[in-house]
Amino acid sequence: MRRPTIAALLLTTCIAGCGDRAEVWDGPPPNTDLPIYGMRSTIAFLDNEAERVVFATPETVGEMSFAEVTTGRGYQTSALSSDRQKLVTLTAGDVPRRKAEDQAPALRIFDTAASPPTQTVFELADALSGLALDPQMEFGVVYPRGASVAFVQNPNELVLVRLNEPPSETNPLPATIRSYGGRPEGFTFTDELLLPGGARRLLVVRTDRDVALIDLNQPEKPEITVKLTTGATQLVPAGIAASDGDPEDENDARVAVRLANDNSVILLDLLPTPADKVDTSPHSFSPVPNIVDVGGVPSDITFAKTDGGLRLLALVPNEKALKLVDPATGVATSVALGAPFEKMSLVTNIVGPTDAGSDVALLWSANVAGVAFVALGSTIGTPYKSVEVRPVDFPAYAVLDVPAPNNHLKILMGNQLSILDLLSRTITPFVTPQNPDAFVSNDGQRLWISASGNDFAKVDLTTKHPQNYFLNQNIGEAMEVERADGGLSFITIRRQGALSLSMFDALAPSLEQNTEYFGILYGDYSQEGEQ
């Protein structure tokens, strides 16, 4: 019996050793880092180890369907479109590429308007790690960020992708900005501006020392670089604001640059190309810089209308003031605020303009227990109509917008939570656990509040009435998603194990109609099922 025994052992050993499975099975998923997006009608789990995106779509109150779309290797970053319908991912592919069949770097757009979601792939020449999306989803910019994954990389190389056009020889389009030692750090896509030569959108690229303008109508043209640093001190651009000015005037569009380490703001007047450069410049416009000292380092800037005309508003916390800069003259006037407000947002479209047609700004700060309304009524003599400060129980680090029909409300987020009514200028406080998470439903009807633990609450934004609920599991993240049957689902996600989710009817949450799914990442949601 010895020989058969040996043979049996041989066979068992051979068979036990044959075949390999994907490495993804061996280790736990990176739960805390795994990107999860609450999209309009689905939830996207970027299971990058498995090179796929899993879409969990609520079909009915108690039923969820799953689908997956293969994505590339070497995940770098991802971003969601402003309408939450498209997900854009950036992958480096196989680095280095040794064979023709190795994956190339790529930008992928997953469109969840279709079911199952469709994918558009833009192959890139180089593996880059940064991604910026146009809020209007016309363009995407891929750029080098952080450590390079390529052997040699040009840190000033950008790749512009027209997201709504199919891949072609000119899409994506590589571009290199002139460098004076910096590298791209931030991107601002402007609205359409009426410039000399016609209306166009601009991409404003911030490096750590310069600003570059790219004409998005003709991105193949070379960029215009505005060198900010000329002296020994390197000026660091920190924020961009743009204004079209008079919609009928093509010579009054401007871009303003806020500096992170200087008391100045830099205004770039976008004027026609000087006559002596018309023949040599590829552009019909040219930026003319003006430097305006606002008395302190500004924390936020924006253009606004006053009865005296267009002004650049600059919040200067250390001056506890709002500076109004006349872009035509460069003269800055100060509005005392009494507190170091750091952020602002124009709320004119909600509360309506002043009698003189001026804008109204809402100010807040992570260091001030209150908010302020500034009505920009007069800039001559008394350079404001009113500054109205409303105390809040806590400093607000963020202000959430609320969609219509409750867009007159703002959610003040801090270590507590309050609802600010812009029309009545009243504040409704809520007693919550410390540092709650919150988000507003797409239809502007509900505010969902959660914190670490099993509890969550739904606040009716019309009545301000909170309803509290208790879940069987901890709530990691929460989101509201449109259901296929026309309803709305409230979904919580727990980042443990292979991820789990719990689904409720958003309009009438009830544990009796709660369906839970465990082990989402164990699933295979490919169309064919069997590989």
Added chain:
Amino acid sequence: MSRLILPMAIVAFSTAFAGLVYAQPALPPAGSVAPSASPPPAPTEAPVIAEDRDPMRTLVTPAVPTQAPVDKSPPPPAVVIAAEEPPTAEKPAPQPQKPHKQHIALGTALTASVVESKGLDAFSADDGLAFVSAFGTFTPWDTKPLSVHLTLEWDWTKKSALARGADSVLDIHRLGAGLMVRYLPITRMALSVRAVPSAISLAGRIKDAAFGEELQANAWTWGLDLTGGAAARVGAFGLDEGPRASIWIGLDFGYRIAGPAALALKPGNVPETDADRQFGSIPMTQLDMSGFIGRLNVSVSF
């Protein structure tokens, strides 16, 4: 790699199998009279010469007068006539033993299977499955050298691995019933082909950290094993050409065709306190048990 494994295994088994066949002590050729353990029949008894103490003897003596004078002369010698024994009946010639017809075999096996389906990945780090098997065959009509057998067999295996870092286990039971056709070119060797449809039960479990209890996925599917192989008789009791019992060691190779099994995970063993909770199921990659199989078996037929 798995394509190389099976040929290697075949070579290994063939070597072992050949060793089995030729290592067995030589038996007489088929058709010869087998040596018997019983003593040889006794020959017919020869007439026995009577002896004095034979109880069958008759003693004849002259009459003695009542008062006879004392005869001083020596007595005459006694004459003993042995009684004649009846002749012993002649025994019939011994008949050769009839070969025993075997109808039943019981055995156990180690079945190895290569399953390349990705559905196995959650439960196994490789593609190999080693089953423990038990089987039985029944032969309604034992015809030689070709015979048809009904076979019933049961296989079981258990695989465990990590599924995305969580402990996972897969239990597989297979119950098959089919036909085997066997050919005996010599009494010590059998060649066979088998076709065995089967029902396969798959029970997967994953210990998921989020739920705290096991997630379970159970499914049934069908299979059809098509194999061929050889067996060597390594022991026998009774006539060589028709022993009362035989011990066989065999080796089969072939392919298992199986339907894909749809496994769907959902919490199992839900505590009573959570009985009201509603759970959705997560579809896993379909598990297709198709693949090459090899089976080393030991059986006793009688």
